[in-house]
Amino acid sequence: MSPQWYEYPSLILQTGSLARLRAELRDKNLFEAPKMRPKTDGAKPTEEVLRARTPDGTWNDLDDPMIGASGTGFGRNVPLHLTKPDRRRLLEPNPRLISERLMARDEFKPAGIINALAAAWLQFENHNWFFHGNGLPDDVIEVPVRDGDDWPERPMRIRTTQPLAGSPPNPRDRAPLYANTETHWWDASQIYGSGPDRQSEVRTFVDGKVKINDDGRLPPSMNPDEAGLDITGMRENWWVGMGLLHTLFAREHNAVCDELKKNYPSFDDQRLFEVAWLVIAALIAKIHTVEWTTCVLRHPALQIGMNANWYGALGETFRDRVGRVGDSEALSGIVGSTKDHHSAPFSLTEEFVSVYRMHPLIPDEWEFHSLESGELLETFDFTDIQGRSTRDVMDRHQMGDLWYSFGLASAGAVCLHNYPNALRKLTRIDGQVTDLATLDIVRDRERGVPRYNDFREALRMPRRKTFDQLTPNPTWAREIYEVYNGDVDAVDLQVGMYAEKPPKGFGFSDTAFRIFILMASRRLKSDRFFTTDFRPEVYTKVGFDWVNNTSMKDVLLRHYPELQPVIGDVERVFAPWPKLGSPAPGGKNPVVRVADTVKAYMPW
């Protein structure tokens, strides 16, 4: 097998290799099962759907308006025959055992390069992209629980994932079809909701704005089933991290509306709303691509690749305005300009969902610090800053203090023995108690996501023949061997990815990265509003400039200017922020730790 991309000796060769890798993935790793989205009847697009995004994600693609719509099926990155769910081995080895023996956090292992804000950000984005729904309460998978396990119920009951309405429940040759309850597009549906009903709930219908209370917070949900949650587009798995980010971008939306109304007094509520929505969606996608990704994947080739991804994929207009972003031969494969679905119509995939199950990013212990004095105000277990407790905690603390605390804290490393124990015993707002680590394993198996070696092979990565090849950490290798009874091909995708040593500077495994590099550019390339229609005529000049000129730091400082002393000089807001010490009498807080110096845990 030829060298892996990061094994090439120079940056140019590496970027070139990445570009080829992506092209090959585009050719060979996009599949979809029949009937995953309804046929359309040749309807003609109206003026409304031409000029803006629609709540349910229809009409982004004018030739096939159902592409990417909410409620349509997930695609696949592996050939369909490889997705056959392994019902016989659904519980082999026991996923709860995996949770206990391989996943459970013994001590917190900090990622070092990224902060808790970056962890929250990824979940925020996952909610932008996908959700499989809450499962079928009456159809459960029963996981045996060993004697001596302190799990509260026997057996552990996990709801099965609801299949796509109308699809055959158990096809023999491949996995059932599952629907994405969210739009597949990178359209900020976590803020605006997928579908007209949810969207109406968040809108004020005045001046294009979304609901924000006078105190600058999202309004609380009045639904008793949603106690502790905010009114926003996506409300699943709610906690303080979601509260912060949803509030921030709802406020940013309203700031965009103000600016648009000022410049375009002729715009009515609907027009202001839809343009601001375009702007916020693009801004979030840009921040994700050029700020979050380059922080999580701190490899020089990615610093170039991701910028090219954004600035390149956006096409002529942007390049002409902002200038050439890079003209090396190596980049020409990445930089594109017109909308292109490559080898299959656009949808997010089951494998994409799987590789983003990065729950170890979440710390268990949370310290809230004062932005003013630097002092420690309160410590929490994750359990107490999530679900029903979320609003209470946010009411008790200043938003500035919360942001500061999130910026300061390191995210967890995505590796074995670092799964937050709070999520291994998570009380959800509907009362279900879930071991998410167990569930992560079960879900992949249930949904026909191949196990680690088959998954790698499908991506043309070398299979691992021995346990020692899985990880440079010999203890882990032995533990995995034991749990999997020596069958290296049985190793689950999550376990294999957590055991891997990531390429230098990476916050997650190279295996996950393959899906990532394919799908990240696809989310841009397939979307009309990031390609052909990313232009001032569609976004308005003011909206277009807003996207291009705004960074995550700008957004934070616009709404929380009190963060200026901390992040004013910080280059990467998704890396740990500098720590403030106690103030000198009469003076401003000295910085006692510079940004980005949190030690990373290296298990190898």
Place this chain on the structure above:
Amino acid sequence: MVAEYRHASVVEGVRFTAQVGLPNVVQGLFKKRELPTKVAAIAKAEAQGYALVAGLVERLGTDPFYVRVATDEALLLTDPADIEHVLGGSPDPFASDPEAKRKGMAAFQPDALTISRGDLWRTRRAFAEHVLATGAPLHPLGPVFLDVVTDAVAGLVALEEVGWEDVNDAFARVTRRVVLGDDAAGDLGLTRQLGELMAAGNKQPGKPAAGYDDFVAHLRTYVEAGDPKSLAGLVADAPGDVDAAGQVIHWLFAMGDTLALNLFRTLALLATHPEQLHEARAEVGRVDTRDAGYVAGLDYVAGCLLDTMRLWPTTALFGRVTTRDVEMPGGQVVPEGTQVLIYNVFNHRNRDRVPFADRFAPGEWSGGDAGESWLFNFFSHGPQGCPGAGLSVFLGQAFLASVVDKRTPELVGATLDESQPLPYGLDAFGFRIHFLPR
């Protein structure tokens, strides 16, 4: 102990004199002369002027600082709070008659309000405010002036394509009708006389130029006739014992040249900014533009004119001179006789303070708070701010509303790229406006 204001270096002073002081003199403080080669150099000089002052502010800070202009040290203001202090304190202790201005103006309007001090200023100011209806939402003669402007627009669009001279001529006629009445409508000689006197003013002679007495006598016939459908008709009821003819001169050139130039440039912007044109039209389309009250309410259209003046201030640099030692807000004392300079070219585009610095942003005036900022001084501010601002804006609204309602302006002979920062200068002789049918 209050730290004294800092000083720019001698070299910086030389450059400031060359890049900020001189261009304003070369260009003609009072009458813009047609010097095609120089004009191009001036636009460049203004860009250099911006860069120079931006560098000074970066080095010396946002507090006022001293910079040498030719032989004197002048205090340069860039912070709106300092500007408010100074312009709010005019004409005393900050008089508006620095030497160059007084000497130049003496040639054609020795009695001008803007170079008056003390009681003389107060009576002349009250007179101007009465006749110009300063601060009123609509001038009492608004409906009459609306027709005058609409007539002029009809004449201009009939030409299909116009250059600066056409617009200047049309506005000279509007001005004669508005200020002096319909009898003066065709009096081209009067406008020519004014132009010659102003050209003489560029040499800063310090005394009335030859021909001044004839000119005033000529003017006086109209003022005394007092056409009730013109400003002259309001003179009789004005307070104080003021020789109106001496006051009216300023009005003639401010309206006929300055306002006209700003409107011509606004057309260039509208021609190259489809969104702004669309908004202006949408606003105009909502009202009956034959009604002066509605025209005065066209806020976005007004914003188009105001933002043009922000981008290319016709008063690039202006100043005050201290009448005694004055204490500034920070406690620093500025000695008597010090020139205090306000450099609009820099302040209006100060990228550290103005988020919309280099783009055409009418909405900042109609929907934002640009109107409250003391940073923008194309009309100046404070007790000695332009008393004709309201009237100017109204005439501008009438003009622009009428144009965009009838035609689509197209820029000919120059380019303005809305996706790039707008240039620091826009030479009125360097472009023409073509009127396309809507």
